[in-house]
Every structure is written in C-alpha cells, then in structure tokens.
Amino acid sequence: MPLQPIPDLPVATIGFRASGTVTADDYSEVLDPAIRKAVEREEPVNLVYVLGEDFDGYSLGAMAKDLELVKVPRDALGRIALVTDHRMLGEAVHLFGFLIPAQVRVFALANESAALAWVQ
Template sequence: MLTVIQNLPDHVFGVRASGEVTKDDLKEVLLPGLESLANQYKEIYYLLVLDTDVQNFTAGAWVQDLIAGVKHFTDWKKMAIVTDQKAVEKFTDAFSYISPGEAKGYELRELQDAIDWLSIKK
C-alpha cells in the first residue's frame, strides 16, 4: 500500500510504502501525485519511505513505476529513498549517475535529513 506523506514542503511529494504495493497503488497514489507536482512546478522533488521490502512490489507496480520514471524523466530534480535495505540505498545513490536529477539513499532513522535535503530547491 502507498500512502501520501503529509506536511512536506509544497514542492515535495512523498509516499510511504508498506505491505504489498500493487499497480493500483501506483496508478491511484503515485502517478497522480507526480503528475500534479510536474504540472504545478515543472520539476519533481520526491520522497519514498520504504517500510516494506522491495520484494513486496508486484510486477505491475514495477511497470507503473517505470512508466512514471520515463514519463517525467526530465522533470526529476531530487529523489530521496528512505529505507533500511542497504541494496536499495546503494542503488539509489548510483542512480544519480544516469538520471538528470539527484538521487540519495537514506536510512529510516535519517528521514528528517532526507526531508531537509529535499526542501532545498536546486
């Protein structure tokens, strides 16, 4: 399930993933949030808090995630992935080398650091 994270700066869209994440979660929560942010600001500052294992994302969810990434490829400015899964955190840091924006991985205990980093516009 994806839930929108409240009380973030206006230019930041964030979601928390818990339990199983399906394509419907991405279609109903993630994609509309990214679309709204891109339309309003012409750039995306994104926070994902993973309170679930990435293996709990269904295949359909991964397809929708790929669609979102490609559709808004040039809009990405900053992306913070907050998780205690070291492989995901390392992948996120490496993703900065191939994406037009910056991506950083944070541990769950560093959630406020991730929000602070996203709060500063490039």
C-alpha cells in the same frame, strides 16, 4: 493502502510511505496522479519515498511502473530521497540512479529527517 502520503510538505515536495506489497494499482491511484499534479505546476518536484520496516516489496506490475519514472521530463523532477534500510533496494538505486531524471540519494530509516531536509 500500501502507499500513504506524507502530510505537511512544502508545495514543491511530495512524499509517501510504503508498507506491505506495493502494486501497479498503488502507482496508478496514488503516486502517478500526485507526480502529474506536481509536474503541472511547472516547477521541479521533489519526492521523498519511505520504505519502512513493514515494506514487503513490489509486485511485478509496480516494478514496471517504477521504470516509467525515466519518461518524466528531465526538468520536471528536482530531488528524490529514498529512505530505507532495505540494502538491495538502496544498491539498485545507486546502480540505476543515472536513469532517473533527478538527483537521487538514499538515506537510512534513522535519517528520515535528513532526507526530508535534503529534498526541500
């Protein structure tokens, strides 16, 4: 499975590691339910999303699902840390981060522990 949960995170924090090509089904089966469940707790949810060296990209369907994050209520998300060495994805987040209803920061893979500390 291209999206794997990161274990042992605090209650208000969810995290995933992406590998290979992430599809819309990965969002529907893994990411979306986790975000919905976390949002139901009625406290801001923090997310860490790691795109490792073995991450190949997103399918078109996954990119469309990614845009749905802007539909999440503004007070439902706290912080989102994107951990990646994929330069273009990091730059896209910097350009369009204002559309995401959360504080967003990009971290290099070497700084994953700093990303985890920041979202918590």
